[in-house]
Amino acid sequence: MAKWAAWYMAVMVALYILLMLFIDDSGINGMSFFFMASGANRVFMLVAGILTVFVFLERAIQLGLTRMTFMRAVLWTGVIFTVTLALVAGIISLILGVMPWFGTQTTASGMGGPVSMVLGHLLAAYLFYLAGFIISIGFYRGWFGGLIAIVLGVGIAVAIESLWTFRTEGVLFELNMISGASGNIFLTVVFSGLLILFTIALIQSLIRSLPIKIK
């Protein structure tokens, strides 16, 4: 997964540099790398989550690990990668930000400050990863399980987007929650945490009885 992340980050940097150099738009040109990467990171984490079971589960069980150990490893890997991707994106953003050709704007106008932006980004990226993990478990069971898992995954993604959209603007759904949002960062973090715990409990109950299929 580290290799995938390294490739992804390299491609994102190249894309950002090309955008900044060849597109003449004040909105885009003012955007920092971190701002652009934060949305893409969620999609990367979702895809990484979707691949987990298909790529690693059979190998893990062959190595004598239980499904629960595998699940814990996947959850911690998600935490490490969510934080690392944000950190790397932040560092690259700082380095590029000192050069005259690149923007430094970390949040969109009318949204919260950088702290809520980073917090929202971390929590949302991790939940997207968990949603991908659920979809992966569902499809590993079979196509019908996969369809149900997609509904669950989309529900989780909508929930976290809805919680944070008033500060970060939804990347996938563009839901306008500003009017209904409390604006209380503490409550938003608490509800995001509860959503993560709910999703982990769901994953735990789904993976416990997951049969390993041999081709």
Next chain:
Amino acid sequence: MSSMVDLTNASLDIKKNTILEDVTLQLETGRIYGLIGQEGAGKTSLLSLIASYRKPTKGAVQIDGRDPYEDKALMAKVRFVHEVDYTETHHTPKYLSRVTERYRPAFDSDYALTMLEGLGIDSDKALNRMSKGQQAAVNAIFGLAANAPITIFDEVTNIMEATLREQFYKMAIEANAHYPRTMIFSNHTVSGMDHLFDEIIILDESRVILQEPIDRFLERGFRVSGAKEKVVRFTDGMNVLSTHASGSIHSVVVLGSLDEADRKTAKEQHLYIEPLKVQELFTILTATKEG
């Protein structure tokens, strides 16, 4: 000797299909078992229950008297070697041995790499660049090197070349002598594997129809050859399954066992008695059951 693996009336249903029905088995440490069954008989599913890949729908699977499903200590005791697709594996056996060592403390990396060298396989070559036979050999050798108390090989030797396969069987016997474990070889054909087994288990149409030591199993049938009249007289009243004539030599396959008096008579009449091969007996027994 203690019973390491116990299956008691274990059944497995997948969707609406019955894959295994009422399977009862006892497997002991230090013995090599041959699990034979036709394609689709349920061999892999049975092994999946032992390896905790699946949970039985009914009945129980126990290792050391406990349910191994999601039991950290017991699942680590099983190494289930089955066909693995290495087409996307860019790693070398050397790298994989380092990774395996991390998760399986009993894994003997030096042994694995030495055995691979003995088979003429380059441990620094990426797996996806090896032939299918070599990939299967790496998979099988890693299974042996895991030194797991329960080691299962499910049709892994089928795509190995004959020489590689023979060498591997020799290594398996040596490995089991060096580090006694419960070893299971599963296949739909066991030609050339007879010498490996201490016990035979036959799975037919989702059920275990037989589990017995190899010597007792081989007593279930024999081939008698000699002059036609003498063979016909000798086998009169026996359960003759097939007859084959080659020149003046008449050869007959009989289902059943011989006592000492029969053997003495055969010797006096210059009849040649030979045991049937495991594969022959398996084919006969499953065909007889169907008939």
